[in-house]
Amino acid sequence: MPTLNWIGKEAVEKHHKDVPYRLLEPVVELSCGEEQSGNLIVQGDNLHALKALLPRYAGKVKCIYIDPPYNTGNEKWAYNDNVNSPEIRKWLGETVGKEGETLDRHDRWLCMMYPRLILLKQFLTDDGVIFISIDDNELHNLRLLMNEIFEERNFIANIIWKKKTNGNNVGHIPAVHDYIVTYAKNESSLKLFEVQQSDEYIKSSYSNPDNDSRGPWTTSDLSANHKGPYFEITNPVTGEKFFPPKGRYWVFNEDEVNKRIQEGRIIFGKSGTARPVQRVFLFERETTQKVDTWFDKQGYNADGMKTLSDILGGKVFDHPKPPNLIKFLLNFATDKNSIVMDSFAGSGATAHAVLQKNEEDGGNRKFILIELDENNAKNITSKRVRKVIHGYDFKGKLKKTLSSHKLNFQALKKANTILEDFEKLKAQYSQEFNKIKSEVNDGCLQLVGEVEVEQKMPPLPGDFLYCTLSVDPLFEANGHIRSNVSFSELAEFVWFCETGTGYTGKADSPLLGIYEGRAIYLLYNGILKDLTEQGGNILTKQVFDVLPKFEGVKVIYAAANRLGGNAKRENIVFKQTPYALEV
Template identity: 55%
Template sequence: MPTLNWIGKDAVVKHHKEVPFRLLELVPELSYGEADSGNLIVQGDNLHALKALLPRYAGQVKCIYIDPPYNTGNEGWVYNDNVNSPEIRRWLGEVVGKEGETLDRHDRWLCMMYPRLVLLRQFLREDGAIFVSIDDNEMASLRLLMDEIFGVRNFVATVLWQKVFAPKNSARHLSEDHDYIVVYAANADRWRPNLIPRAEEATARYKNPDNDPRGPWTSGDLQARNFYSEGTYPVTCPSGRIIAGPGKGMYWRISKEKFAELDRDGRIWWGPDGNNMPRLKRFLSEVKDGIVPQTLWLHKDVGHTQEAKKELLELVEFESSDDVFITPKPTCRVPDDWLIGSRRGLLLAREVMLELKRCI
């Protein structure tokens, strides 16, 4: 398996073991709700926070979402995304040593990410998964890093999130319209995503024009372009019209015997007059309760950064709108990570979710 090497790696590979366990200190004036609800917001260096939470949640987390620094090299943000802050430099000096002073920003990013990902892996249940937001600056490095820590076979997918609703005409080369959400499972053989609830308009497509006792249905094409040795045969419509076979360059998806079986069971739709090209009936009562998650998330479905910025401005008073973090995640998008990775977003002792934001 290809591995990623960088300056300082040897110093951080086992650093998670050297981080001391710490006690979490309750701040009553900042607390809300029942003390035993199980919900926590931890302020501080996320490496120390993870080590403090590990004894309680190791092997119990079903879904982790993290939004690490993208390492864009932009030092003008409210959050310093250049991995060049005094805190990072001090940490590198302590952990990596004098060699850390000469690291480029990609080396520093990798040194920062490695021990945190190693700790996060220890939180996951066997049927858990982690979702990581990132962009092109560190996408390639992140994949290799997570292959090493979580295992190549546990890679699930890379989701493309359309983060803007219009192209950036000021772009130097191409308008960067998307971010990534990289998904890994603790054990890909055991993890299964939840289905996305079916939209009302999707359910509305199911009708019952022939009053089938099995209820509403929709129809699917019985023809395909893929070669199928048993997929060329004539069929006879209820009207008596003989259809010589599928269209030019097409094949029936099923054998002649299977077609006859489905027709006897009333699962072939020949049109209202019994004279159309046959289609396969799919009953609402027999399909899954939702839709299999896809790897393309459009802004119209899950929101975009401008929408998220507007949400922030409604909640927090800023001296200037320029002070708002420029790549927030819309509230209608982040729950998709949770809904897919956990059970309807429930936060239970056996169904723990962990969200790790940029806390360095």
């Protein structure tokens, strides 16, 4: 497999291992509602934040959406678009040494992304998926990077998202799209949900030209290229005989074909004289479909801007994504209890989308956002999410598309039916909207409902904990555990070291939990109510006797072991803190 090389690659390949484990420090005054809700906004460099979150969330995140700097080289962007911020320069200076100062902007972008992607992968569930927004500046590099880190076999799609309606004549072929590069953690475990077929799709695919009492129908092939029945089908009216096309076979046997001809489920084209086809009715069809790679109906950049300025007022952030776009990804990539992560959070559009999706389907998805810029995190990311949770002042029109038809020849032919449908919908929705009108948008004839919101957008229930990262890491430079690390903080870490998975226990007992048949214990910080250094943190006979019992293998982390030969007899694997705590 071809691999990508760049200046600084060697320096960053193992860098994620050297990043120290920091602790999350809650900031209550910037949080919202219930602290333990499971929703998090972390302010800090995502390299450190991801490392800090791993012990709790490794292998638990179903969907990651990130929108990293595109590396356009456009300095005036509010965020660190060309990876030139003091933070990153400092990091590059420290990590890749002198070379870092002279790196070309693509090398620097790759150096920035590599360790973060390695860490992100560790968060995904086995059936998890990562979506990465990007444009032509780094698409090619990102694909190779992802092939290396996530493996080529886990590539799912390069989604094309239409981000604006015109390219303002910029460049030779103005680009009106971005990409959303999509990889699975493990392609064979991935199950993406199907989405509801749009009315537009259904209406353009099914019709009822012969007024069949079973309702609208369409035709589908009666032959397939895998081996199957091969015989002559006779048109009972004309007597004409048909074999399957060359290299193909019928999908039903002779009896079934004759039965279906009787039932009018196999017809000879709409004319009655063509080759036999299946007649498939709308009522017996799934109305869901897989998602295609072309997204042009999930909102544009301008919608993202409009939504954010409605919430925070003015233009406070460049290029926020429309929540609808992210919500659409959540539709098919998450279930109601999934954890969703965004480690380049910006204006918090991902949290907005999660809250909207939960409101729509009664779900309990959780979000974890990370934002580097302190001002953004305090005054944009968390402020937006708080306002969305409480409902924000909004006076204006809210629009909802009730029906949409592409303006093509077929639609023109059935213009009367479409207008009749519009009238029915107008009557159906007349109470819900102040105004319902038809308009042409983006090549579609649409029926749009408008409602005047006088004061507030309805709240979207949710809570979040705002955190920063501790200045000092969990371990001191000499390898000792920092003195103010709590039992639960170390418990998460011990569990992660021992199992490689995130800790979900309560950490209120020296027995942290049982994993693959072995019990994992931690003696630390007076968990047995003995705070003396020589007491509670050391494995003695008295301590062992009061530990919660377990028959099988007991892995015990403690500062020292005074059990001698008894440890083996008791099925104990002793691990000395802090030395055994290496990940």
